[in-house]
Amino acid sequence: METSATEILGLSNQELTDLVGQLGQPAYRAQQLFHAIYRQRISSLDELTTFPKSLRAAMTEQRITLSAPKIDKKFVSVDGTIRYLIAFPDGQSVETVWMPEGDGGEAGDGTDAGDEEEPTSDSNKKNYDRATICVSSQVGCAVNCKFCMTALLGLKRNLTAGEIVGQITAILNDHSVDLDKERINIVFMGQGEPFNNYDAFIKAVRLLVEGVGFPQSRMTVSTSGVVPRIYDLGQEPVRPKLAISLNASNDEERTKLIPINKKWDIASLVEAARAFPLRNRERLTFEYVLLDNENDSPDNARQVVQIIRALGDKADSAKVNLIAWNSGPEIPFSTPSDSRVHAFQKILIDAGIPAFIRRPRGRDIYAACGQLKRTQS
Numbered sequence: 001m002e003t004s005a006t007e008i009l010g011l012s013n014q015e016l017t018d019l020v021g022q023l024g025q026p027a028y029r030a031q032q033l034f035h036a037i038y039r040q041r042i043s044s045l046d047e048l049t050t051f052p053k054s055l056r057a058a059m060t061e062q063r064i065t066l067s068a069p070k071i072d073k074k075f076v077s078v079d080g081t082i083r084y085l086i087a088f089p090d091g092q093s094v095e096t097v098w099m100p101e102g103d104g105g106e107a108g109d110g111t112d113a114g115d116e117e118e119p120t121s122d123s124n125k126k127n128y129d130r131a132t133i134c135v136s137s138q139v140g141c142a143v144n145c146k147f148c149m150t151a152l153l154g155l156k157r158n159l160t161a162g163e164i165v166g167q168i169t170a171i172l173n174d175h176s177v178d179l180d181k182e183r184i185n186i187v188f189m190g191q192g193e194p195f196n197n198y199d200a201f202i203k204a205v206r207l208l209v210e211g212v213g214f215p216q217s218r219m220t221v222s223t224s225g226v227v228p229r230i231y232d233l234g235q236e237p238v239r240p241k242l243a244i245s246l247n248a249s250n251d252e253e254r255t256k257l258i259p260i261n262k263k264w265d266i267a268s269l270v271e272a273a274r275a276f277p278l279r280n281r282e283r284l285t286f287e288y289v290l291l292d293n294e295n296d297s298p299d300n301a302r303q304v305v306q307i308i309r310a311l312g313d314k315a316d317s318a319k320v321n322l323i324a325w326n327s328g329p330e331i332p333f334s335t336p337s338d339s340r341v342h343a344f345q346k347i348l349i350d351a352g353i354p355a356f357i358r359r360p361r362g363r364d365i366y367a368a369c370g371q372l373k374r375t376q377s
């Protein structure tokens with residue numbers, strides 16, 4: 001009987017140790033493999049030069065594979081943002097977005113995912129001081145937020161931990177990033193609801209920290225409000241920062257925009273956020289996509305103030321990112337005017353809540369928030 005193939009991209013140190021044991025190899029081979037896959041970011045077994053050729057041949061014979069996701073297409077925005085179509089061997093693909101920041105300002109993804117530190121001088125050789133990678137966790141999404149183009153795809157399938165990590169390593173390689181010198185943030189805000197693919201998502205986080213070499217403080221995960229997983233995330237020893245996509249100021253409106261609000265309403269979200277253990281200097285982010293004349297009135301802003309105040313002790317650590325909605329075909333909303341966005345922000349700031357307006361990135365190439373739908377042009 002033919003043995004099934006074993007994909008090693010996405011395996012943990014322990015899983016690799018078991019694998020090399022089955023091959024009759026000493027444990028240090030697992031360390032070499034782990035280092036090559038994640039730190040060196042090799043994309044095929046041929047690049048595994050620390051292994052003798054005979055061992056690589058034996059691995060191939062045993063149908064052990066390393067199939068790094070491939071960059072299928074790249075769309076480059078006038079603002080430097082790049083939307084990648086990343087293809088997997090089964091023919092599915094997702095989008096991953098690279099957002100360079102050359103101005104020392106806050107991250108363009110809307111999170112300021114990283115630590116507050118100065119860019120390193122070595123990275124100045126490139127045309128960015130730092131960058132953010134927005135990664136997908138599923139092919140499509142089942143949450144069905146009414147303002148999101150990804151929702152139109154429906155859920156095709158979950159990604160594996162290896163496919164999540166592989167999107168990131170493919171893009172790091174495309175930019176020849178040296179993680180010891182360059183400051184790169186990761187946001188789990190691409191296609192999919194990461195908390196609906198929790199095990200693969202959190203395994204990918206561990207591999208990115210222990211293998212690829214990202215500090216956990218440079219990662220942010222955004223959820224549409226899958227409340228039980230917020231509690232789970234709080235218990236993880238290694239985890240990204242948390243961002244909650246609020247996007248409405250009352251349950252009636254939120255249920256209309258994000259149907260899972262029927263299951264987990266704003267009160268249950270607030271309760272989970274109150275219980276979420278924050279690290280030193282860590283902020284809890286609430287994202288609010290502003291839709292013209294839908295959720296962007298002064299009354300809406302005043303209701304958001306009440307929601308943040310309901311966080312009790314945690315209110316001091318909360319901040320709100322305001323994102324003027326990015327238009328997309330087939331979606332019946334419009335982008336609010338700058339004056340409406342600023343008026344909304346002012347109400348929050350006057351109430352003592354840090355509120356930031358996020359620059360849209362890559363709108364012209366459908367790379368901005370809520371626009372990821374594998375658009376081919």
Ligand code: SF4
Pocket residue numbers: 141142143144145148149150151190191192193224370
């Ligand atoms: S906004 Fe996020 S959670 Fe909502 S449908 Fe789009 S991808 Fe899914």
